[in-house]
Amino acid sequence: MDNFVDVADAPPTWYIGHHETTRLLPVNDQLLRLAQDANYDMITSPITTPHFHSNVQALLSSYHAELDYSHSSDNDNDDTLPIPTPDTLPIPLIPALTPADSPLIPHDNISQLLATTSPWIDLASPDAIIANISRQVFNLEIAYAAFCGIQHVIIQGPILEDGTICTSRLTQYARAIQEAMATGPYLQLYIVLPTAPSSSKAPENQSHLSRFARSRESFDIIEAASAWTSWEAWNVIRTLCNYSGRLTIALTLPKRLPSTSIQSRWYSEPVRIIWIPESSFIPNPISQPVLSRAHKSLLTRFMRLRTVPWLLLSDVGPIPSSLQASEEMNGGILPIAAAAGASAWPLPSDAKAADHKKSLREDPTPHLSYIRFLQRNQPRRDAIERFVGGYQDYLQTPLQPLADNLESITYEVFEKDPIKYEWYERAIARALMDWQAESKQVSSSTGAVVIAVAGSGRGPLVTRALRASAATSVPVQVWAVEKNPNAYVLLQRHNEKEWNRQVTVVKSDMRAWKGPVLPDGTHGHVDILVSELLGSFADNELSPECLDGVQHVLNPANGISIPASYTAHITPIATPKLYADILGKSSSDPSGFELPYVVMLSAFDNLSMLTPEEAELSNTEVKQENGTTPSQDGTTLPIPDVQTCWSFSHPAPASMLAQSNLRRGGSAMGGWGGVNGGDGANEHNGRFAIHNFKCKERGTCHGLAGYFETVLYEGTDGKRVELSTNPVTMDEKSKDMISWFPIFFPVKAPISFPDNSELQVSIWRQTDDRKVWYEWLVEAFVNVGGKKCRLSTSDLHSSKKNGCLM
Structure with missing residues (x-):
């Protein structure tokens, strides 16, 4: 592989941290330096100590002992005194932290720490006492971490007992997270969640507070176990926290990855840490830890996002006490934390590579060395990736070339x-x-x-x-x-x-x-x-109106328009990041959800997918080599269900333009006027479409992705020259084209739906002879007993206020 000359051509920098579940000692400057010398960029530190844990357990044990003693049949209590119950006995109060309770102190390097809250608490406990004590502990830790200057806090996700979701417990957990964000307004919180729950089991820690739970609330609503349970839990938490940008995910990679549909969903979510436990590695022929091909593919995809997640290696061994072995293992390459970018990219010489192989079996950090190896061998960005890199998931207002003069x-x-x-x-x-x-x-x-x-x-x-x-x-x-x-x-x-x-x-x-x-x-x-003149949705920059207006100069017998025709296409998507971005602007711009945006979609998930066979039946233009990608097991992946909304052809029929001219001016022969105002001279360019999208997997719709296809020219031999931004046909018609990003129609209130639902999309292209705008609506349906039942309906969104001026 050639050395990277241009930083923009280099793969993204990987920031890798070290986590030990059993780390009990304070993370001081010396340990930080050792971590950096070993080529780690960050390290985790517990907020509280085992001493604090023991004190909390002692309080809880005393409380339970008092309850048990009061209810014992052989106690000597006076029968005239009331017997304490959980409703009458005061809940134990956790005292303020002491120096023995926390290893943290404010210091210059504290920003390099990832603080971890106590993994033994249960914020979502069905036992009200356990939940209350857990929340006290949690709030104490968050407040002290914020005081010390910690910026990043990792929080253990809710316990998904037996792979089920308990709605009341999730809302209880989410409320605690919401309180924490108010306590530490500058903290970034990372919720640890599995990619998909395995055979979910009780925490292995015998002193975990969940093991002390004695009662269960009667209002729990339990949902059955599913491969989507983990994502469903996250969806509840982030929704109740109003899509806060300070709340993100630390996604744990299991040894066996879930289906590609679940992976794609997580890819659309705000994953800021990828948590890789030692158990996810497998030994290679020389017994060195490596990741499977599927894991490497997932990492590569995440590392292509605009915001590159950090990697956190968990329980892969202690930090070595000397730098010598680390230098041998990394071919003399400087730690990323010190190199900071381009200077770290040149690969070691052949001699250093030979030394690297020679010392493989003596490597004190084999897991880290392997991840650094993957980092150095990431594929280069191609021309398209380099071009769109700065535009990924960046919302832009569509151009108005008729009203404005472009720069x-x-x-x-x-x-x-x-x-x-x-x-x-x-x-x-x-x-x-x-x-x-x-x-x-x-x-x-x-x-x-x-x-x-x-x-x-x-x-x-x-x-x-x-x-x-x-x-x-x-x-x-x-x-x-x-x-x-x-x-x-x-x-x-x-x-x-x-x-x-x-x-x-x-x-x-x-x-x-x-x-x-x-x-x-x-x-x-x-x-x-x-x-x-085409825009991201083909007609959104008024190509129909412009070409209608200039058609009078075209040769009436043989005149050719290039483009000859174009079609608009749409599909529902999940894109939490874009929704959160628009939501964040809505306080200053209430019309933020009433405007379509041009955006290079990156972190998103297609909600309606078709197998190649289903695509054939629905007349979707697709070939086996186009729009389909083999998965790791050799099977063919599904294809996004992108449906055609409407089309325009040029030159337009003379009779249509004649009627338009008749209406312009408001004569009696031109009819009574336009539906949306004006004379209706441009109503022939209005459109309406309604589409049904089958969604096999549960999800949340944040809006609609729009694309277009155009036939520039169709020859006398029937062969066409075509352009396409439609992901199903783009590779076949105009691979690597970068002129147009997709268009995004947001939904003000996200539409959530269960498995095997149907989304119905209604969209209009409206005009009042002065401007053109879009209106759109999303509805969710589910089949119950053979009947189609409506689950929810979005607002009717309209971009009329910000319409494209003619």
Whole structure:
């Protein structure tokens, strides 16, 4: 593997920590230095000591002893005195911490510690006494950690007894977490949860408070065990904590990973720590600990997220007391904490690699060395990943190119696409060859095919049109039409310096352009009209309205539009991060959930999936090699159910535009007016779609992901030049295209649903002749006894206030 020259080309930095369940001694500066020398970046520290644990147990034992003695048949109590009960005997109070109760003190390096709350408490206990004492302990620890300057606290998740979920106990747990966030307003809290519950068992610690529980509340609602139990518990906790950005997950990797659908769900959640216990490693042929292929694949996927999780190695052995062995094991590579990025990436020389192999069996930190090995051998980011890296899950308001004049940097971003303009050139070239082969009448007097680039921007399509002409030897006459006065200056310069004055540059809104000027002063027609007006949902930047407005210049007999048609596509998704981001802005922008966003989706999960066979039955355009990926066991993974909302074709039927012109002006023959206001002249571009998505696995819908496909040109041989952002067809039609990110329609109140549910999506494209906006609605249904029952309905969202101006 070559050395990485560019930091942007390097895999992400991995931060790796060390955790010991039995760590009892204080984590002082000396131990921190040893951890760093061993190539760890962080270390965990308990907030309280076994001394504190013993005191709490003693209090609880005294309390139970008093209850037991009072109820003993052979006690000598006076019968006239009331017998203490859990309702009358005061709950034990945990006293304030003493120096013997906690190893923590404020110091300069405390920010490098991950504090862990007591793993022996049970915040979700069905016994009210145990729950109360646990909450007292928890609040004491959180308050003291915050006082000491701790920033990161790891909290043991709720005990999922026998793999079940008890609703009342989960809400009890979530409330305790909510209190903790108020106690330490600057703390980041990490809830330890298994990827999926195995045969969930009681805690092995004999002194765990759950073993002292004596009573159970009668209002518990128990849900059956499921592979989704762990995620379901997290969903309850984070929902009650209002999707706080300070509450995230420490996800424990089991030795055997759950299904890919569960893995994908966790991938969409805010996982900030990946907890790898020693039991998840397996020995290789020379008895060194390694991870399975499935585990490595999961790690690689997580490490491609915008926010890279930390890795925490648990119970993999003590921190070595010297640096020598660590240096031998890592080929002399500096610890990441010291190297801080690019300087850590060059690989060791062959000699150092040989020394590395020689000392394998003497490695004091074999688990850490293996993880560092995986880090150094992560695949490079390809061009697409490098381009989108800074945009992952970053919400952007869609452009309004009609209302606003774009900046040069915006055009420049579009022009970096390695696919789009190449495909446009192919489409133009094929159109020119077909035109010549069919001997069609051209609109110019010189025999050249007249091409107009409507909305030329900085001119990339103009350049491609000229290249297509040169490649096909078909003469062309090119017109560049652009309303942006700043881009107009640059187009004229390009015409002088690069296009050899072959282009006529026109400053005009395309809808007001009268067409090419002929020698006699009249206006002629255009044979091929080229545009790149599509947005993330195809029509969201008013491509239909713009192309309708310029269609009058198109050759009425043989005129070609590139693109010829486009379709909008949609699917429901879970994306907690985007929902939390919008929720965080809603206090200052109440309309945050009434606006679709352009976003490079990364941490999300498709809620409706189809097998390849189901996709065939639903007429989804998919091939075995497209949109399907073999899983680790060789089976074919499901395909997202992405359904078509509506389509537009150009040139539009003349009769439709004639009716539109009739309505414009409000004549009696034009009807009574538009449904949403105005005369209704643009109502032919309004659309409505309703779709049903089957969701086999339970989940929460935070919104809708929108994509598009377009046919740039379909040749006389039936072959098409197409672009697609639809994840099902993108690899087949335009792999590696980066010009358009998906669009996201958020849902104000997330829709939760059980297994085997159905989501019904209604979406409208509305217009009042002045602007265009979208409205959307999500409903959840479940089949009960053969009848379709509605579970919940979202608000009717509308982007009218922020509609795209015409």
